[in-house]
Amino acid sequence: MQRILIVTETERFLLRSIKEKFENASYRVSVVRADTDAINQIKDTVRGVLIYADEALLEQQLALNFLKDRAIAYDLPVFTIGTQDALKGVRAIISSEFICKEFTRPINTTGLVEAVGGLIEQFSAQVKKKILAVDDSGVMLRSVKEWLGGKYNVFLANSAAMAIKYISLNRPDLVLLDYAMPVVDGKQVLEMIRTETELTDIPVIFLTALEDEESFLKVKGLRPEGYLLKTLSPQEIVAAVDEFFARKKSQVYLKNP
Numbered sequence: 001m002q003r004i005l006i007v008t009e010t011e012r013f014l015l016r017s018i019k020e021k022f023e024n025a026s027y028r029v030s031v032v033r034a035d036t037d038a039i040n041q042i043k044d045t046v047r048g049v050l051i052y053a054d055e056a057l058l059e060q061q062l063a064l065n066f067l068k069d070r071a072i073a074y075d076l077p078v079f080t081i082g083t084q085d086a087l088k089g090v091r092a093i094i095s096s097e098f099i100c101k102e103f104t105r106p107i108n109t110t111g112l113v114e115a116v117g118g119l120i121e122q123f124s125a126q127v128k129k130k131i132l133a134v135d136d137s138g139v140m141l142r143s144v145k146e147w148l149g150g151k152y153n154v155f156l157a158n159s160a161a162m163a164i165k166y167i168s169l170n171r172p173d174l175v176l177l178d179y180a181m182p183v184v185d186g187k188q189v190l191e192m193i194r195t196e197t198e199l200t201d202i203p204v205i206f207l208t209a210l211e212d213e214e215s216f217l218k219v220k221g222l223r224p225e226g227y228l229l230k231t232l233s234p235q236e237i238v239a240a241v242d243e244f245f246a247r248k249k250s251q252v253y254l255k256n257p
Helices: 013-024 061-073 084-093 109-127 138-148 160-169 186-195 213-220 234-255
Strands: 003-007 028-032 046-052 078-082 101-104 130-134 153-157 174-177 204-208 226-229
Touching: 003 013, 013 028, 013 109, 046 061, 046 109, 061 078, 061 084, 078 084, 078 109, 084 101, 101 109, 130 138, 130 160, 138 153, 138 234, 153 160, 160 174, 160 186, 174 186, 174 234, 186 204, 186 213, 204 234, 226 234
Parallel strands: 003 028, 003 046, 046 078, 078 101, 130 153, 130 174, 174 204, 204 226
Antiparallel strands: none
16 A cells, blocks of 8 residues: 655645545555654655645645655655645745645645645656666575565666666666676676666665675675675665665765755
């Protein structure tokens, strides 16, 4: 069940109606106040954030900025509802480029829920990141797809040749690369990526069984984004990938405040 987070400082009949309509549409709804502890509920289970804007909410500028940062980190669409003045106030705190859609009161709650639901589906389809997992082990490839396939589009390559062919045709957002592969190893694959002008900035994280310092130092100059060991738990590997994308999203925001 998809979860919606509604952020508000006011209890109103309209809010209760919106919450009921979302629940009738099979969403799980959490209504929270605009404070950092409550907004920190934004995790992987949340699929969208609805800000109910009024004068009381606009006073919570720190919380709204924190909300924006969390939405950026988790690639979540943000929606706002309120009077024209209230919506203008939110835009002054959260840049309009980070607001998926505004809804001006008065509004039909059924239409609101339908519009938000449709936009969440579109947003999810657009932002689902592409990961290429490269490993000569079929078992490892299937495991990576199982671990990450729920939230990312995961593609598999069991050789360097297959990996380079895929990358040249379908630019991934991240490559998870084994180090010790036969014929052409991970270091050589990364060298090929870094020497191609159109591919050089593709992020690569090694996912390997090699934990000796010498292997790490050999690839350090090729600027991998990370070096993960296969001995890590699936949860730790997924968390590391999530952290990578959250960090990249934050960097984009810092460049374009």
